[in-house]
Amino acid sequence: MKFLNKYIRKYWLSFSIAVIFLTFEAICDLLQPTIMSKIIDIGVANKDLNYVFKYGGFMLLITVVGAIAASTRSILASIVSQNFGAELRSDLFRKIQTLSFKSIDKFDRASLVTRLTNDVTQVQVFVNGLMRIFVKAPLLCIGGLIMATKLNVHLAVVLAVVVPIVAIIIISNMKIGFPFFMKVQKALDHVNGVMREYLSGVRVVKAFNRFDYEVDKFNKANDEFQAKSTSAIRIMAIFSPVIMLVLNLGIVAVLWIGGVRVDNGQMQVGHVIAFTNYMTQILFSLMMISMVFNMFVRAKASAGRIGEVFEEENDMSWKDRDQNDSIKGRIDFENVTFSYDGASGDPILKNISFSCLPGETVGIIGSTGSGKSSLIGLIPRFYDVTSGTIKINGENIKGLNPKIIREKIATVPQKTTLFTGSVIDNIRWGKEDATMEEIEKAAMMSQAHDFIMESPEGYHTRLGQGGVNFSGGQKQRLSIARALVKQPEILILDDSTSALDMVTESKLKESLKKYASNLTCLLIAQRITSIIDADKIIVLDDGEIAGAGTHDELIKDCRVYQEIYHSQIGKEVE
Structure with a gap:
């Protein structure tokens, strides 16, 4: 007491x-x-x-x-x-x-x-x-x-x-x-x-x-x-x-x-x-x-x-110091292994090593349960690694205040969450003092501007509980706009384009390349078409990296990637 x-x-x-x-x-x-x-x-x-x-x-x-x-x-x-x-x-x-x-x-x-x-x-x-x-x-x-x-x-x-x-x-x-x-x-x-x-x-x-x-x-x-x-x-x-x-x-x-x-x-x-x-x-x-x-x-x-x-004590610790800003948006995984507390059996992630360079778009794909969401949950320090090291901008995140890390990162989770209020209120969740110009720019990049303007009250349209008055794809685009208005160094999209049609998803990726060229983007997806043109693709299988490279490299050398491609595209790999 x-x-x-x-x-x-x-x-x-x-x-x-x-x-x-x-x-x-x-x-x-x-x-x-x-x-x-x-x-x-x-x-x-x-x-x-x-x-x-x-x-x-x-x-x-x-x-x-x-x-x-x-x-x-x-x-x-x-x-x-x-x-x-x-x-x-x-x-x-x-x-x-x-x-x-x-x-x-x-x-x-x-x-x-x-x-x-x-x-x-x-x-x-x-x-x-x-x-x-x-x-x-x-x-x-x-x-x-x-x-x-x-x-x-x-x-x-x-x-x-x-x-x-x-x-x-x-x-x-x-x-x-x-x-x-x-x-x-x-x-x-x-x-x-x-x-x-x-x-x-x-x-x-x-x-x-x-x-x-x-x-x-x-x-x-x-x-x-x-x-x-x-x-x-x-x-x-x-x-x-x-x-x-x-x-x-x-x-x-x-x-x-x-x-x-x-x-x-x-x-x-x-x-x-x-x-x-x-x-x-x-x-x-x-x-x-x-x-x-x-x-x-x-x-x-x-x-x-x-x-x-x-x-209950927070198990995370850090030293009060600023992060290195000389190399913005770089992520390094070095022999990372991770298990949830109290979980039995093999670790969720095993000896994961890869790097995301500033401005790169890195796709992460794998079957259900391969550890994709667990992997990206480690970057903002939602959980700490069991062993190994994760670095952001060259700094081990275990020595950094999670608040500092999360100021540089914007995450769009797999499950879309919107809050009761107006559209503009939800987008401003990413940046409280965002101007109308910044909000509209973020909405345009996420392909949300058009349907927002078609709504009765535009950006002041009220959302029902959890955004029930918008479709799944519209809610995903609002969530992405909320992340983009923050102007982060690193953007994490955790299967957050799954409800978008191919055309809208293609326009979204083009907008990111055009307006956010310095943004490091990690794109987790189930659909191979969502990450096929990424600068680098990480293929996960049972918590391990089964392959890493471009689409052309993986289609030649990675069996797991070939199986995903064949199951989704329907073409045999030559």
Whole structure:
């Protein structure tokens, strides 16, 4: 829970002030029964109306003071807890952003969503409760015990028996409840995961009419969550009635013992009434303490899950220094081997060595699973190599800040991702301060300008969720425009022209040659026609380089390239 130290240091003063007002409120509540006993035993017993009015007015004044303290405490509690929750959620989101892909892969995506939302809310609610009732309950309990004992030692024997029994029940409650609420949060992760998967693939579900299957899958996850929640609540629910029973038996004992002592003239009626009120306050406070521990168990489980994210260290390291800019756009792979963390079997990439010179267009082709996407994911340091070296502009990227590397690189991923907003907003993702001229130039290069202008509002046309109002090829061209407006040294296109027709793809490549002649371009493709005229072609097969060279060289000497050519073009290689 070390991550909480930051917030404790920041909010301790406001928290303390709220607790001070809470203490005043508790003191006011504790004074009421004693004053009432005096009114009954002195004012009423002696028929002294002035005494009754005097102490009755004093009770009213104390009530007003308590109400003011309660209102102030409530306002402070709301402000502190809301600010704390917002800052914790923001810090957690920033922490997730700083993690490498290797670190993020340790967490299920749905679990991260749950931690950002439900888990933060659980901790926030507990902090809010600390300043409302959770601190007041122990104050009332301890204060009630002191005032009751001071009022009548003989009746305090009942408290000496009741309080330890209740304390044992509460401790048992906490120990038993914690594992159950951990299971509840994991079950909620599963529900979020199923829902997230459905929403991301809703078109496929509709296309295949698999609504019943998805409903059944969600119902299973939902039923599991319900079962886990019910089990946890059922276990916790046993303790409250038991505590209530013990405390009510204590009140019965007080009334019985007090009644006997009043009959014998050993105690006044006001003392019995006051002691009963203190017992009621203690009953209330102990019930609240029980609820506190229930909330604490949930908050502890959630805080532990949040702490796991904060404790996750970024496995990437670098030295704070600038990159060499004398040779822009050069990439060197030197005996690179790579495996995903925890993966079994052979490495994804094995002893990869090649160079991309500034201004070159390098095509990378291979069968599905040959390691193409894994290879280009190493260049921006999404992952670090297992062994070997990758250099950009002559510098080993392991010694460079990923931010510096990514400023020089623009990547168009295999899966097109567009964000809710306008077309111009999405293109400006590549460069926040891009001018309209730069945006239009990038759109023209990516062959997106024409269809953008044909849209009702041109560059200000709004995109639906994920760009649903554009075709697959249009979304790919918008993604390429977003990359080009950045004016990078290195452009990586990861099978991002697969939805383009041959003519559009040809125009795109011509534009890149004409307007971005100094741009180093890595073009990953499934279609051989997409990379056939590249300056260099790398052929991958089972994570190894099966061949490297121009199309003419590979068609003569590389068996794997010949097989791809024959399967796609349909001509035998002579």
